Amino acid sequence: MNGLDTLISTVSGAIGGGITGAIAAFVGWRTLQHTMERDKVQDYFSSYEADIANLEKLCAALPKGAEKEETKREIIRLHKKQHEEREAWRETQHPPAVIQRGAVTADAPKLSAEEVAQVRAFLAASNRLPAGLLTADDYFTRGYAYYEAGDYEQALEAYNRALKLKPDDPTTLNNRGITLGELKRYEEALKDFNRALELKPDFPVALNNRGAALDELERYEDALKDFNRALELRPDYPVALTNRGNALDDTGQHDDALKDYNRALELRPDDPDTIINRGIALHRLKRYEEALSDYNRALALRPDYADALDNRSVTLTKMGRYDDALKDFKYSLQLRPNHPGTLYDRACTYSLSRQFEEALRDLEAAIKGDEKLREKARTDEDFEKLRNDPKYGPRFRALVGE
Secondary structure: OOHHHHHOOOOOOOOOOOOOOOOOOOOOHHHHHHHHHHHHHHHHHHHHHHHHHHHHHHHHHOOOOHHHHHHHHHHHHHHHHHHHHHHHHHOOOOOOOOOOOOOOOOOOOOOOHHHHHHHHHHHHHHOOOOHHHOOHHHHHHHHHHHHHOOOHHHHHHHHHHHHHHOOOOHHHHHHHHHHHHHOOOHHHHHHHHHHHHHHOOOOHHHHHHHHHHHHHOOOHHHHHHHHHHHHHHOOOOHHHHHHHHHHHHHOOOHHHHHHHHHHHHHHOOOOHHHHHHHHHHHHHOOOHHHHHHHHHHHHHHOOOOHHHHHHHHHHHHHOOOHHHHHHHHHHHHHHOOOOHHHHHHHHHHHHHOOOHHHHHHHHHHHHHHOOHHHHHHHOOHHHHHHHOOOOOHHHHHHHHOO
């Protein structure tokens, strides 16, 4: 067994571990702007609340008499006027019918800086709206905004509220499933994808996402069925091609995985996740120079891509280029300090290059971050030199519990 081969990290598709598949659908910027406008109007209605509260305080202090009765009538008049204006305004506030609520996938353009700023402004404003004014579409939009902001717990809460108001909306179910996947709650995510597909059987995005969740649960055959069906419905679906490639690669079908990655890159040439995954398949086929080329390309597109740095380090180690590998590991750990997988892989490289003190230091830190790595290290051939060293071997065996 070779530890570097087994530890090299495939970038997952739509669910978890570096999301590259279908992401949360968005009602549309017109709806977001429309909801933000509602917040401005709400400030107007809030002035009624202040006026009524002041009058009620005044009324309580007045003695019985004509003035007190007149103040009561004014309070009732303001309540009635507030209600009438709110109801009249509410009638005009349904989202425009032209907006399409389709599930957006990762092959769609990323949000611009201006749009991200609008998302943040929307979150700041929408949280001031009273719950009674919010529709299912409002909560759906809020869920998207939280998702984009990386706040998955808040996104989940928003989608829960949307589904209370509109329980059988397949797109919202799909998006909640994705959010649950980001939280690594894959079994719960499956339930949402299953329900979405009951309501809308020919929904390629939900099929892709369910397949990705199944892949995370190592139910590879079921995952492949979903990816195949998604690609029957939408043959040029790059995300599903990448995810099917991942499942094929996980089951040892590396050549078939390469075909899917190549086709996905024809459709979306500059997707760093797909490029990285193809590099992993090439690494497993021992085509190290080609794998290295893919990692270099991915890092040219995204220089701070820690997974790409880790994978390039593993391939460089396989090629005996230990110093270059260690440079990549160092930068990766600057991006993700104390990442257990990176520390473990660097420990392997240190062991192979006979830097045993450094190997033990990294391995101990990796195990501290992920106890499962202790058992893995016991049978990892990359630590053979360290295990058999007269000076450092006893420390290694004590660390891994041999």
